[in-house]
Amino acid sequence: MHPSGVRTKKSAGGLVADEPLWLRVLLIGAAYAVIGLLILVPVAYVFVQAFAEGWQGYVKNLWHDPDTRHSIFLTLTVAPLAVLLNTVFGLAAAWTITRFKFPGRTLLVTLLDVPFAISPVVVGLMFVLLFGMQGYLGPSLRQMGIKVIFAWPGLLLATTFVTLPFVARELIPLMESLGSEEEVAAVSLGASPWQLFWRITLPNIKWGLVYGIIQCHARAIGEFGAVYVVSGRIAGETDTMPLRVEKLFQEYNNPGSFAVASLLTLMALVTLAGKYMLERYIAQQMAATRENTES
Secondary structure (H helix, E strand, O other): OOOOOOOEEEEOOEEEEOOOHHHHHHHHHHHHHHHHHHHHHHHHHHHHHHOOOHHHHHHHHHHOOHHHHHHHHHHHHHHHHHHHHHHHHHHHHHHHHHHOOOOOHHHHHHHOOHHHHOOHHHHHHHHHHHHOOOOOOHHHHHHOOOOOOOOHHHHHHHHHHHOOHHHHHHHHHHHHHHOOHHHHHHHHOOOOHHHHHHHHHHHHHHHHHHHHHHHHHHHHHOOOHHHHHHHOOOOOOOOOHHHHHHHHHHOOOHHHHHHHHHHHHHHHHHHHHHHHHHHHHHHHHHHHHHHHHHO
């Protein structure tokens, strides 16, 4: 009997709930039905509609429209920059929180979750009130010739904010579990800060870092709410791919809208495939390590 009260039996894979066959079939079938209805069918429909005019029509909708081309370029520029900034910030935040004890440490950890709690639309409005022409910092920035709102810096700020926690939140528990013994030993042997990072810290956290980057990138390419507010939705200037999908749909250009949506979906699926392969690789490495330890 399992401590939770559920009857279990031992199998090659471990403990398996000894439930009736009909119940297991019902639960598994319900899970597949929900996934198929809410995920697989919509994804398949996006690609069916995207290729409704054939391959030539698909390429035409994506490449022959200059505004759509610019939205693709803008997304492929803003998203990697946001990921890069959050990677640097996540490493610094995780190092600070896990390696130092200071007043306000718990508050800092809590504040990392603020982007998860605030609506992206509110985030966009906040940046408009701060950096807009009538905002708190707007007049000063205008005198310096710097334009943030309704320009790509605003898109970068908004995207960076909403994706801020992913890398840090992935690294903090990992670095806490690893501890600092190896780093302390390296310092006692005379390692410089860069040697400490590249030869001790980074090899230990590399897979967690990559996983956080994948999550951050997946969120960045699909950001809509905050970018919608700060961009001004200027065609050919500040429209990202999600904004372009919405604009084409409002213009009743369904083939073009679904073509851009399919490209976004493909990018998300590639990111998901990378996440899956990373998880499998880590599992294989852990299994190999266990076998070497036991032998």
